[in-house]
Amino acid sequence: MSLLQIKDLAIALPKGADRPHAVEQIDFDLAPGEILCIVGESGSGKSMSANAVMGLLPEGVRPVKGEIVFDGTDILGQTEDQMRAVRGRDIGMIFQEPLSALNPLMRVGAQIAEVFEAHGLLSPGERQKRALELLREVQLPDPEKAIRAYPFQLSGGQRQRVMIAMALALEPRILIADEPTTALDVTTQAQILKLIEDLRQKRGMAVIFITHDFGVVADIADRVIVMEKGLIVEQGSVDDVLLRSKHPYTQKLVRAIPGIVAGEKHDFSEAPVILKVDGLTKVFTTGGGFFSKPRVVRALDDVSFDLYTGETIGIVGESGSGKSTCGRALVRLLEPDSGTVEMAGVDMAKLRGADLRANRRKIQMIFQDPFSSLNPRARVGRILSEGQIAYGTPRREALARARELLSLVGLDASAVDRFPHEFSGGQRQRIGIARALALDPDIIIADEAVSALDVSIQAQVLDLLADLKERLNLSMLFITHDLRVAAQVCDRIMVMQHGKVVEIGPADRVLMAPEHPYTRSLLDAVPGKEYEEALKKVVGQ
């Protein structure tokens, strides 16, 4: 007997959208106590179907066909009042970004207690008591203190635990988790996945887990649904879908996931050193002054390494490890407190004025977010030419070069006349790469350059970067939190924690035989390792 049945569901998008329906012909069942993963890339409609179950579709988007049967009644036929009784009590929900999903002005305890209040349960005192018990159940450290905390005072993982506590308050029979670990670090992600798994077993709760990460799917799913452009292309048990996938789209997605060990590795230690970083230190001090003691964060603590010509070094670490600060300090977007950055015999860290400007073009950056890193009011031609013009290239030549660059990164030269918003995420990231190349740099710093992209797009962009590196003889620093990506593109890997370099070495060695316990814990937390082994066996046969 299934708990939830979705039959032939279609959800219409408002007029003028890129397709008439967000999702169509959606059919699936959810059994009690089952974890069902819905995977797909952005725009596949995976969140839409789950939101429809909650009756929480965005404005202008509505179901036009089919039924969602929960507990014998069709949810789509319910009034708003009836749906309100279902939300929170029978179906709980958690979201991707736990910071924005919590009210910043309310204490955590009050936000949990609110769930009981919404359904008219318990007295105010009992609500607080239950909130405390729930926080304990989701294993929040020091729950007595946490209950009085505001969301901004908790870490990302702790906030997501609060969200889970909130969703579980009334012991719902279904938990809908919409990309709940995407914004978290790997080690935190592993803990949250384990928590969801534990709670599922303890309470026999069914989970609809929406994700784009096949590693996560492999670790927790019982059954999997793969969606593409609003349609279900494949569904079945986790082994069937991941190891014996029938649909070409699924196969493409599965293949696009980089393995933890892959790619050709080279040893560049014979090549000349192009960038020599020595003792780089940056301390951030917040607050302090008149009366109070300042808070000191050592974002970079005596970081030293050499980058050889033609080499790619991956800088990996969790948020707050100092990896992005490192990249920014190298290009002098941040002033390092001490240390030297020697590039072709010049100390970048101490240059001033015209000398700094002249040397800056040799080291260029690609940013994480392809949406916010391009000026939305500037045409692509201007984005790609203004750097060159600033260095004295005549406008006409600079624009001609912009066209060349576009074809270099696999875009049509006509793109110069268009605005960034006319491109997809992957295309924008190509523009970002073209911009970095416009000044003929020797070194590229890619800061989480593929993290915001879907796996299939990610693979294309990584291929492009590898190809360009080869053709233009570039050296690269590749900053990422994703060990799989690092494994694929990097020759050497440098692991950072609390601003310190804890380990640096050839990629294979660091990944296969890590020396530092922190590196080991990072590797252990990567989801989907067992499945990767299994997949290798299947492919091998």
Next chain:
Amino acid sequence: MIRFILARLVKAVVILLAILVLNFTLIHMAPGDPAAVMAGEAGATDEQFLEDLRRRFGLDQPFLVQLWIYVKGAIQLDLGYSYRRGMPVAELLWDRLPATLLLTGTAFFISIILGVIAGVAAAARQGRWGDTIISTLALLFYATPLFWIALMSVLLFSVVLGWLPGFGYETVGANYTGIERVIDIGRHLILPATTLGLFFTAVYMRMTRASMLEVSRLDFVKTARAKGLKPRVIQRRHILRNALLPVITLAGLQAGQIVGGAVLTETVFAWPGIGRLMFEAINQRDYNVLLGVFFVSAAMVLLFNLITDIIYVLVDPRIRITQ
């Protein structure tokens, strides 16, 4: 918190002193000699008489000496003497301050309460006729010049309809006492306070509406809906509280003008407050009074900035006091 307030007060005193010096210097650079104006009004053009006047008021002293005497006095809250009115400036200001504070304070509360209520109402009816009516009215008040509204409201409510007194602070010669006097002042207050408050009502309304709509699209509102909360509760507890933050910033700005912002209204309605005093002082080159008004206005701006910052810390836990 107390340390923060103390530190800010120390800073405020320093800034106030700087303002004092700046104002004094600027006034001195302005053309027009108070002695000449006074002599002119007295009908005397005798050079000797002018010299006497200058000596009596200390205007013959070097600039720095005059500045020093003024600042030294101001520190002891002695803002000089108004020869035009024949009384100390501090006393004069003290006399006029209550009327101004009553007017601007009332206008402030009217505008913030009405503005926020209208903004919430408009946001709840986004795109429907209720929203259109409220927004159009707000735009009208926002765009119409204050003096015109003032004159028209006098014309309508006091000249044509005769409902409310059109000028003054209370009925002259009626000698009301107790509750009767309060009612009388209240009746005089309605027109100027409403006129003064209309513009800011419109500003608060627009701000609240935009802010409500923006917050209602945030993730935590969806979380609140997923809990099964009633729309009314979501609106009050989750949306409004967050939407009010930018309104507080604006209210702080308006509150800073609580002394100096009513010149026009006070002049039109013959309201015996600081604003009118300033207007008259300019015409009469009564520099000591003018400097005194500037001084009090500046002090109020600083005070309300501090109060706004304290309110911010109280309503938004994310804002920590960093000195």
